Amino acid sequence: MKNYEKKSFFTTLYLFFIPLLILSGTVLYMYHEDKIKDIEENILYQMKDYTFDFKGKKFSLDIIEDDKQKKLFKIYHCKEGLCAYFQTISTAPYLLKVIYDKSKYEKLYNQFLIKIFNFSIIILLLLFLLSIGFAIYSLRPMREALFLLENFLKDIIHDLNTPATSILLNSKLLRKRGDFEEIERIELSAKSIASLYKNLEYMSPNTINKDENVSIEEIINEKVEVLQKIYPKINFTKKLNSLILKSNKNGINRIIDNLITNACKYNKKNGQVHIVINKNQLIIKDTGIGIKNTKKVFQRYYKENTSGLGIGMSIVKQLCEVLNINIYIESTLGKGTQITLVFPEDIN
Structure with missing residues (x-):
């Protein structure tokens, strides 16, 4: 339940x-x-x-x-x-x-x-x-409504995946004819849609493989490179030590993608995002608007803003549980949020 x-x-x-x-x-x-x-x-x-x-x-x-x-x-x-x-x-x-x-x-x-x-x-x-x-x-009507809603969301996101993939492929073909700033913007928007699709794939991550070598540093650098273009007014600072886990790369990718994206999305104008890898911990700290209720933030469909679907942090929590990652949130309204991921000790 x-x-x-x-x-x-x-x-x-x-x-x-x-x-x-x-x-x-x-x-x-x-x-x-x-x-x-x-x-x-x-x-x-x-x-x-x-x-x-x-x-x-x-x-x-x-x-x-x-x-x-x-x-x-x-x-x-x-x-x-x-x-x-x-x-x-x-x-x-x-x-x-x-x-x-x-x-x-x-x-x-x-x-x-x-x-x-x-x-x-x-x-x-x-x-x-x-x-x-x-x-x-009394739960039956709610379950039926939520079942229809989840299926509806899955159908919508699944239908979005095809045009998003098509946009990415065609933008790469256009790059061969000429490199324009507009093409890069189209690619970034298509990647955002693709990221939303990947989130939905992990709405119920009960069983996933955990036998891949995952470089946390590499994933962060890739995400920051993309997000820096989407949010050019956000200042990123990184202090990254090498950290390689025996885990699931796509799952870790989803967790980090959601957390860093949220740090940018709900940040202030000209805000900052600090990312630190310390031993087996990943710390993501922003200077954003903060979270009103940190206890409810992991509940599916819970939103404190009108934007978004309210499923990103729910997926993060589920993936953390499946991958044995502890997640902690500290937030102050108007000052920012710090999220700490503590990975399993048996790292490579």
């Missing part, structure tokens, strides 16, 4: 389960109060029967003075347990105090609590399963 699906699932689950839990809790509380009244009322009638013949050991008996405050035929909670007062046969100012022992009442009450607790667990489990079923069912 993808991150946005998990978020939607748990949100729906909580919104459905919690009201049901509150409602069932209220109903169980009302049932508890009503049942306790029934139990006490049943004991009261047994007390009344007891006053006719005083047989049995269920109740104990006492005679007290009538103080005119005690109501007859009513249950009281006294220190001995449950008590009720009845009129004596004689005309003397005394009352019969029938007592239901406290330990007996607690035992009866605890038995009732165990029953209601077991019933509550069953109800809770049923409500939870019902909520899970509802949450799963």
Whole structure:
């Protein structure tokens, strides 16, 4: 289950389960109060029967003075347990105090609590399963819509690949007739379209080969050379040590391409991009607009600007996980962003 699906699932689950839990809790509380009244009322009638013949050991008996405050035929909670007062046969100012022992009442009450607790667990489990079923069912329309959207994007990008390739081939043929600045611009635009196509190819990079020798320095130099022409007002500074990995070249290429391109795309006018290779770390730091929410930046389709599709950083994160690369982001709004890639130790 993808991150946005998990978020939607748990949100729906909580919104459905919690009201049901509150409602069932209220109903169980009302049932508890009503049942306790029934139990006490049943004991009261047994007390009344007891006053006719005083047989049995269920109740104990006492005679007290009538103080005119005690109501007859009513249950009281006294220190001995449950008590009720009845009129004596004689005309003397005394009352019969029938007592239901406290330990007996607690035992009866605890038995009732165990029953209601077991019933509550069953109800809770049923409500939870019902909520899970509802949450799963509610995901279906979103999954269908996203499935159609992803297929739509794949079809569009796939259709773009053919004209992009054609433009690149024809621009190379034109170069043979004459080298013009306009041809170079056409080539750069076509390469940008081709890069978008390659991004889509890595939207679900679960299994890729990791047995190629990849030169990080070489990839960075190639990317900077292209991006310097697209963003001529960006100042690039590089401090690159040799770093060769046993990994997947296309995957590493996608990661670095997205990161450096973003550093340029979301930079300020006449901004700077610093790229450093230090041991097994690659640091890309820019002086751009910064990122508002670094925790959400890796979520697919998340965008903080109107431009882009919101899939580049999601692909970067997935590729990093597949290639065992740790990625860290530090960003300050209005000042810039620093992204650090920590590659596996087993480098060549």
